[in-house]
Amino acid sequence: MRSRQQAFIGKEKQEILEKSTIAVVGLGGTGHAAAEYLARAGIKLILVDNDVVERCNLGRQAYGIDDIGRLKVVVMKERLSPFVNVETHAEMLSSYNIDKFLQKAGIILDGTDNFEARFVVNDYCIKKKKPFTYAAAIRxxxxxxxxxxxxxxxxxxxxxxxxxxxxxxxxxxxxVAAFVGTLSAIEAIKYLVGEKPLEGLASFDFFGNKFETVKTRKDGKCMCNGQEEI
Ligand SMILES: [Zn+2]
Known part of the structure; x- marks a missing residue:
């Protein structure tokens, strides 16, 4: 099934991917695309989302008409479990449940649309030294x-x-959201196979034809200080 990917990265790295688990928090425009490609690449998934599919989602999220009203985690599990093991949590992520839900994940991917949830993931991952992503899309x-x-x-x-x-x-x-979701999947795979993920804050302005990566700086008083680089 994954012969084309294996031809590129090799059997050993394909096996690494198949032993890995990634969590995707939020299954909207960004998260559903990330989950789709991670599963097809052979990576086990933990999916967290408490929303149901709405008609207004269908313009950018690859759910079907018949999925309207169904939980997104249920639809994605049905679709992706033929490829990999998929664990689901139909609850809103919080600092109270995050460790229970995401403990087994090696990387956490952002599929949310708000900073409240992102900061919950941020603080947890800093504490646990787990890699995570930020992915946002608008206009x-x-x-x-x-x-x-x-x-x-x-x-x-x-x-x-x-x-x-x-x-x-x-x-x-x-x-546009599926683009950055797919990018999240690529960068997570890169990390797992030993390649260096993108550094800094990458931004893509498609109408402006402007793609750039801005260097980020540490805030000296931030909780993330004092960690060794890996
Ligand atoms: Zn910080």
Missing amino acids: AESSFMFWLPGRPCLRCVFSGKAANDSCEKDGILSP
Whole structure:
């Protein structure tokens, strides 16, 4: 099934992927695409989302008409369990349940649309030294960050300047969220096979034809200080 990927990375690294577990928090435009490609690449999944599929999701999320009203974790588990083991949690992630849900995951991918949830993941991953991503999309723009111990965290980069724009208010071009979700899957796979994930804050402005990576800096007072680089 994965002969093309194995032809590129080799049998040993394919086996590493198949022994790995990644959690995706949020199964909207970003998260559903990340989960889809991770499963097809052979990585076991933990999916966390308490939403049901709504008609307005179908313009950018690959759910079917018949899925409307069904829990996203249930739909994704049905679709992806023929490929890999999929564990699901139909609850909102919080600092109270995060360790119970995500303990087995080696990497946590961001599929959420808000900083409250992202900071919960941020703080947990810093404590546990688990790599995680930030992935956001709005209008024709997306941004992405991969955190590893030693790198500046979301609190360093976004504290006090978290944007209050939303896809509901500002809109989004159909494929943009899936783009950054797919990018999250690629970077997670890179990390697992020993390649260096993107550094800094990557941003993609598709209408402006501008793609860039900005260097991030640590806030000296942040909780992420004092960790060794890996
Ligand atoms: Zn920090």
